[in-house]
Amino acid sequence: MLKDFNALRQLVGAGEAKTVAVACAHDAHTLEAVLHANAEGILNYVLVGHREEILRIGKELGHEIDPGTIVDAETDEEAARIAVELIREDKADFLQKGYMQTSTILKAVVNKQTGIGMGGIISHTAIIEIPGYHKLLGVADGGMVPHPDLEQKKGIVRNAVEAFRSMGYDRPLVAAVCAAETVSPKIVETVDAAALKEAALAGEFGECYIEGPISLDLAMDKASCEIKKYDSPVSGDTDILLVPYMAVGNIFVKGLLLYAGARMVGVVTGAKCPIALNSRSASFEEKYYSLMACAAICR
Numbered sequence: 001m002l003k004d005f006n007a008l009r010q011l012v013g014a015g016e017a018k019t020v021a022v023a024c025a026h027d028a029h030t031l032e033a034v035l036h037a038n039a040e041g042i043l044n045y046v047l048v049g050h051r052e053e054i055l056r057i058g059k060e061l062g063h064e065i066d067p068g069t070i071v072d073a074e075t076d077e078e079a080a081r082i083a084v085e086l087i088r089e090d091k092a093d094f095l096q097k098g099y100m101q102t103s104t105i106l107k108a109v110v111n112k113q114t115g116i117g118m119g120g121i122i123s124h125t126a127i128i129e130i131p132g133y134h135k136l137l138g139v140a141d142g143g144m145v146p147h148p149d150l151e152q153k154k155g156i157v158r159n160a161v162e163a164f165r166s167m168g169y170d171r172p173l174v175a176a177v178c179a180a181e182t183v184s185p186k187i188v189e190t191v192d193a194a195a196l197k198e199a200a201l202a203g204e205f206g207e208c209y210i211e212g213p214i215s216l217d218l219a220m221d222k223a224s225c226e227i228k229k230y231d232s233p234v235s236g237d238t239d240i241l242l243v244p245y246m247a248v249g250n251i252f253v254k255g256l257l258l259y260a261g262a263r264m265v266g267v268v269t270g271a272k273c274p275i276a277l278n279s280r281s282a283s284f285e286e287k288y289y290s291l292m293a294c295a296a297i298c299r
Contacts, residue, residue, distance in 0.1 A: 001239075002136045002167060004129050005263065005289045011168060011296050012042050018295045019044040020276070021092035023083035023108075024076055026053040027099035027280070028061070033287035034096070035063045043291060045069060046092055048079045049099075076100040080108035087116050087273050094294040096276040096287075109271050116272035121145065121155030123270055124277070125163055125240075126253050127293055129263045133220065138164060138172075138240035142249025143266060143277075150192045153242065154204070157196060159269040160240050161208045166297040174200070175219035175238040176212025181230070183213060189244035196242070209233050212242070265290040267297065274298065 002008050012018075022034055025047035035058065037043035047054050047065070051072040058065035071086075073079035079100065086092040097105045110117045124143030127136055140160040145152055157174060164172040176193035183190045193212030200210035211234035217224040222236030243249035256262035265286060268275040274297045276290035 001169070003134070004136065005265075005292070008127075008136065008167070008289065008292050008296060009042075011299075012292050013040070015295075015299050017042055017044050018093040018298050019046065019091070020094055020096050020291060020294070021046045021083040021086040022048060022096045022098050023079045023105050024049045024073075024098035024100040025070075025079075026050040026057065028057050029282065029284045029287055030096065030098040031057050031063075032061055032284045033291055035061060035065075036284075036288060037291055039063075043295060046071060046083075046086055048073050048082045048086075050074075076104045077108070080105045081114065084108045084111075084114065084116055088114070092273075093298045094273040094275065096291060096294070097278065099280055102277060105275070105277075106268075109275065118271060121152055121159070121270055122268060123156040123159045125160045125267050125269060126249065127265050127267065128253060128256060130256060131261045135239070137220075137238065139249050139253055140240060140242055142243060142246055142253050144246070144268065146246045148245070150195055153192055153196060154199060155270065157200075157208075157210065157240075157242055158205055160242070161205050163267065163269050163274065163297050164239055165207065166299055167293075168296075169239060170207060172208045172239045173234045173237055174208055174210040174212075174240045174242055175214050175234050176210055176242045176244075177216050177219055178213035178244060179215065181214050181218060189213070192244070193242075210242075216241075263289070265293050267293050269297065 026049040048071045123141040126139040141156045178190045190213040197210045197212045211232045219238045225235040268277045274294040276294045
């Protein structure tokens with residue numbers, strides 16, 4: 001179990017330094033995060049983008065960047081293609097999106113001829129540090145798949161569970177959250193949640209436990225479980241929330257960030273490597289811990 005982002009950073013620091021390929025690295029917050037991790041000795045890098053701008057920003061941040069670590073790229077599309085190529089050639093372990101549109105890097109990732117897709121679904125997992133919750137919480141998928149059907153949900157679960165296992169969780173506990181903990185044929189997400197539980201019990205996702213359908217209070221609050229006399233391995237101890245639709249995850253996470261003092265990093269999995277995927281306006285801290293999450297998943 002990882003209690004917080006500091007524990008995540010310690011996990012990465014205890015292992016071998018990984019290499020990130022940064023697409024469109026000519027961005028201050030992105031470079032600050034990468035260079036800070038490199039100065040700590042826990043991350044290597046290849047920077048793809050506008051060479052002179054990268055060198056200038058590096059100097060402004062107090063770093064002399066080795067020009068040999070930069071691959072010049074004039075356009076966002078070229079930067080994305082080169083960064084993905086570095087992964088294909090095993091010259092980097094994971095990707096980070098710099099100052100570019102998300103759609104640009106994802107297009108390069110899923111390109112059938114030159115990309116790094118693995119044939120399955122590519123999905124987003126938010127990893128959140130919440131005051132009052134005893135460990136980091138994963139939320140999937142609040143950023144990639146708008147209305148997943150059962151098979152897509154299986155892919156989302158598989159990606160999130162494999163990511164958490166890579167971060168040291170032997171048996172991730174997954175809550176397929178719904179409005180209530182009973183199955184109703186009229187409410188599709190409850191039927192899907194029950195099917196996912198059965199699939200997990202049959203070993204479809206490897207070592208993990210899925211509870212569903214389950215309400216949010218039972219998934220995250222032991223006191224609620226005691227009051228309702230609800231008993232499950234997941235009760236108040238969830239590692240990953242599987243949300244029924246993208247909008248649910250998006251709104252839930254943003255609510256935590258805005259009003260509960262939570263911190264979040266976003267990781268895309270399902271390709272050959274994890275992808276640190278942040279908003280272009282994301283802070284240094286968010287980009288730094290996204291790097292830590294991806295490096296941990298690559299262990």
